[in-house]
Amino acid sequence: MEEHQEVEQHHLQQVLEFYPFEINEVKLLSSRSGRTTWEVDTNEGKKILKQASMKPERMLFIAGAHQHLYNNGLAITPIHETKSGGICIGAGSLGYVLYDKVEGSEVIYYNKEQMLKAMEFAGNFYQASIGYLPAEESKTRGRLGKWHKLFRWKLQELEGNKTIAESYPTDAFSLLFLQHVDEMIQRAKEALAALDEQVYQEASKEVSSLRGFCQQDFTLARFTEVDGSLFMKELHSITYDLPTRDLRIILNKMMKKFSVWDDQLVFDLLRAYHKTNPLSENYYKILNVDLLFPHLFCAIGHKYFLAQKRSWSDEKYIWALQNIIALEQSKGDFLKRYPFIYRDIISGHGEGN
Template sequence: MDTTFSDVVKKVVTHYPLKVKNIYLLSFKGKKAVWSIQTDMGELIMKKVPFDETHIDFMLHAINYLKSNGVHTPAVIKTSSGQGYVKLNGEYFVVFETVYGHSPEYDNDSDLSLMLKGMATFHRASRGIESPNGFYPSYLLTKWKSDLQTRMERLKAWKEQRQQVKNKNEFDRVFLANVDNFVQQAQTALTTLNQPYFEQWVKETEITKTLCHQDFAAGNLVVGKDGKLYVYDMDSLTVDLPVRDMRKILNKVMKKGTSWNLPMMLKMMKFYQQVNPLTKEQYMILAADIQFPHLFYGQVSKYYENREDQWTVDKHIVRLKDMISTELSKNTVLKSFLARLDEVVKRGS
């Protein structure tokens, strides 16, 4: 961190009723940064956030709303004038309390239960939220079909482009050998979204305004010393079906094991169902979202859109093969899961 930025941080801290002993930079990623501040109140965490007042106002409102409905998340420290953030030189800073504990582990049943029940609590607790200024920083609810359709068309476009290339590398060859199968999976997923129960759930959620975290995963969670699950990083909240968070955590857990695992999926969904029960039709929407080749698409897009330019081609190829292996293993598991839905849904009734 250069001295200019260090001076900015010191100025930000003067807006708080704190005695500061030390400031340590924990991470710096362009528009985002995180510091540990040692104060007379103990350790606090300061974040530079890459958005404006309207977005911050919504985030702070959501944090309070979720906390009031049973979600555990670090409290926001107010400035001397009672504000939830500081604006300095066109940049925005928020200070949070620190929660001590351990990162949950997917292969620990106790932690997994806390994560899935915590996610279900988060979704249930967010219902009924309204924006304090009428502005929702993200509203993915009504974009499902168009977003998935766009991704499917991109896969087709990359296929056409790479077929024209004379000197194909290993990544191209692996991609081309698998893309047709995954385009078919994408189409199957989109067909399921034409069912009336999908539109009905979307309409209900337009009223209830359920929030998704978008990265409800081990890296943004802490099991506190009090045994409770604390949720961090409310930067990317979006109004959407709970399925978005559910699909993402299932993908994270399954790709870690490199293949889909039916007992693990059943266990995770039963944990979730105990707190925020879904219907059989809603689980079919989850299955459709899982059916879409998100992992394959994500890895291909990283390479062809050069989103991980620090990676070697070999690393991209290894990751692509891993994602393909995980994706190909899911169809049998999904069919078995849907055949045993009564077992899951009964748990929450």
């Protein structure tokens, strides 16, 4: 163990020597899900060194996007270049990036003011992302025009998990899953069919020409609040996709905390986003479709039947499923009441007024 730590320390030292800073101290912050971060105390303040298990070409794609956002004025921490001008370092199957550590207040889901600021930031994020042309060596990632494939794969897995659940007649999770899976399969089929409408193809072509990108996982954990404004601490990952994808992900995350789809809060959040990145009606039609698809229900089934969360007890799995069922059902009711979200956002009508 000691020998392994010495090798790691030597490797870290080699990586940090590429940067034009005097290193005083290095402290491990976290190591999980293929990502490790260290706090690096330098002669020019504290920095964060992130190591990710990904090809350097992918890290270059993300680091270039980080720099693009910063150069376009987004409130995101500065990324540091190496002595030779590189924005990241590759070492076999690992990539490294170094950026400033930003001190601020925690941003939480139960603080409505911060949630509204996060939505405004999400709009600014997409605006700042437009026009990103990565370096030629980058390995890019995009989901434009691929939603049919993604929805179809998730639907097939959902139907497969139904079959698995039927084979466990005494399993409490499976029994609860089976009570609602047919409704979720029907919603998934409706959402998949709706992607055949022309608005999805048109929006995909428009966004492709804009060269704007989304995050893979839009979450408040990546923010800190400094002097009343939100600041992005890091850029985890990106993909070329419709801006509504980030909207669906962050709305699902926020509402899941409350175990219910809160109409008034949702309208307030969407109006906050619309201030900084006003979208046309077609994009909100696509958002309706993406919200209709039961992503969260699919995800909890995926986790359970593949035993991805080995540390979770059966009780925790059941609690998570109950929470998601309540959320998905209230979201379904919301979509029936407001089939034209865009008109209610623009007019100021609806529960959010």
